[in-house]
Amino acid sequence: MKKSQIIAIVVGIVAVAILFSLPRVVVDNEEGGAQITESEQSEPNNQAGMHEAEVDESIKSDINSLLAKLETEDNKEKFVTFADSIASLYYQASKYDSAAFYYERALEKTNELERVEKTGNAYYEAYTFALDEKKIATLAEKTRSYLNQVLEKDPKRLDLKTKVAMTYVSSSNPMQGITMLREILEADPKNEDALFNMGALSMQSGQYNRAAERFEELVQYHPDNLQGQFYLAVSYFESKQTNKSKRQFEKVKGMTTDQMILSSIDSYLERL
Template sequence: MRKSQLLLIGAAVALLVVLYAFGRTVPKVDKKAMSTAAPMQGGQEVAPIAFSELLEAAKKRIPAEKLLQVNTIETNVVRGDVKTQQISAYRQLSNTWDSLNEAPVSAYYLGQAAKLENSEKSLTFAANLFLTHLQHAEDPAVAKWEANQANELFDAAIALNPENDTIKMSKAMVLMNSGEPMAGVGILREVVAKHPDNVDAQLTLANLAIQSGQYDKAIDRLEGVMKSHPDNAKVIFVLAEAYRNHGDKQRAIQLFEQSKQYMKDPELKKEVDSYIKSIQ
């Protein structure tokens, strides 16, 4: 499961999924379901910032010698009459801006290179950079622009490989983090309708059901998944959390205990033990 998906998960569920996804590190759980800069203000959708405005502001923050370097590479992009030259220049710009800690600008140029390369791998990589930045953006206008950039790149990647469910799920995360949750849910439902054995998509939908108080739906979904994945600790754990929220503490504890049987990390088991004690 990708890190972006964890933003949709409640605190207890994130305890297990974060540890499972990223190793033995006690997570600092972000209980907010969406980005702090979700592109809505007062019920009004925020217009995306123009890249020219973003670039101008970034240029004002960098040293003069770096600005000269950037302007020189930009000239190479305009003069480059061969696609490979343009790709190289865009990648140089991306690397330069990355070294200056200007992540959105760096991602933009990497995205431009990816569009010229038109490979599924490069398009997806650039899109995922925007998705990562989007989750931490403080300015709603920047978040909206990043969401648009990510969607464009993911769409291009999907066009190259319409059967790649992972890319579709990433696009769903963009939509959920940019004020279009139902559109994201729609994509996830399409994925599980076509591939019901996609555990990550099933888990994400179950997590959303838990967050929205639809515990019966989460339980029904995960009970079905458990039939074909009886030894998947994440599935068992999230199902336990659904039962806990539903008020069936006894069944929840039983499942939490069961989930530990399929965990190899002893420290992770201790985390689950602590959680069980907290709800007894």
């Protein structure tokens, strides 16, 4: 999940821990249905202060200069240019919620659908990194408000529907997200994002055999998906499929030179 979907591989490995902080949801029970076993309700949160992120001094002066120009600019095109520039600087500083806020400010002057999508995607990326429950709820709501506008015009955008679905998974109505992911797989059984997220959700709910099935599908269609390959090995490990787990971890070791990933794999192999 996630994510931005799919986030950098190192972040993907860290997400092994993060995905267990999501609401407890049974994705597929033995009868093929689905049910909620546990969920947490996040209270709405206003956006005040969300865009006042601390940044390095190297770009802080540039942001402050652009902000001064933005607040006094009446020309629409220049206002949009300043807002975009501020957003780009915050993006550079990995302050994704602040970047999204200023992309949203640009929408005050121009409501082009492409820009609406850009804002929604920025809020989704901020959502994938958020840890505070109230902030997660706010960013999820922002993501849906913009990406749903695009989906209304183009319902076939399954990439955006996947992101909207994932924002529901951490909400008080996680089954809405599960239902949307299933709809995506009905329309596109090979959909990379939906398969990955369904596998991750099965892991999170402790259904490791089901997770392994999802990740097997994923890597069959998308063999270069390193996160999927890694999670498949973890699913085998947790479902006590020792031989498969060992072979899969060894396979992943041959796919990367990243020391963080290799260290994690070695840790699992030592436990086999």
